[in-house]
Amino acid sequence: MDYSAIAVRYAKALLALAEEKGILEGIKDDVTLFQMVCNTEHEFIRLLEFPVIPASKKIAAFKAIFENKVNPISLEFLKLIANKRRESYLPAMCYAFLKLYKEKLGIKTVTFSSVLEINDAVREIIRKLIKKEYNADLELIEQKDKNLIGGFILRIDDEQYDTSVSGQLEKIRREFIK
Numbered sequence: 001m002d003y004s005a006i007a008v009r010y011a012k013a014l015l016a017l018a019e020e021k022g023i024l025e026g027i028k029d030d031v032t033l034f035q036m037v038c039n040t041e042h043e044f045i046r047l048l049e050f051p052v053i054p055a056s057k058k059i060a061a062f063k064a065i066f067e068n069k070v071n072p073i074s075l076e077f078l079k080l081i082a083n084k085r086r087e088s089y090l091p092a093m094c095y096a097f098l099k100l101y102k103e104k105l106g107i108k109t110v111t112f113s114s115v116l117e118i119n120d121a122v123r124e125i126i127r128k129l130i131k132k133e134y135n136a137d138l139e140l141i142e143q144k145d146k147n148l149i150g151g152f153i154l155r156i157d158d159e160q161y162d163t164s165v166s167g168q169l170e171k172i173r174r175e176f177i178k
Helices: 003-021 024-040 042-049 055-066 072-083 087-105 120-134 165-177
Strands: 107-114 137-144 152-156 159-162
Touching: 003 024, 003 072, 003 087, 024 042, 024 055, 024 072, 024 087, 042 055, 042 087, 055 072, 072 087, 087 107, 107 120, 120 137, 120 152
Parallel strands: 107 137
Antiparallel strands: 107 152, 152 159
16 A cells, blocks of 8 residues: 555544544644654654554553643544554654645645745735635745845745745856756
């Protein structure tokens, strides 16, 4: 079975259960926590991926780490994937769940990169633009990048708008080479 298909199936099931129970926001917060732990704690990933460790020990580790920090349904989800030997897919499940959550609520992830920090007025302009063009709410990720020299890069899903000086110089360089 395809790695992503497994992750998406479990993510859809968790999303449906969270909606059914009326705790979608809480489960989203738990999944965000799981994703953060997966991204920052290499020992946790090793635990997930090591097939010799029995499911019972992995479940005990999940309880020790998350028991009073997450919703009981989230903890039961972790137990389920451990018992089904799908725990190594947890990072992909988290990614798929958050993607489905954003699609369901009409949220676009926008990355704004510039040399300087943006102010509230610019943030509001970006929000209005996204709302108008995509009819979606906005999750804005701001990045400072001194390599841009000036201007900005705006990424919306798979689209990128590059008005940076370094981007323009790169275009000129490519044209020059042709």
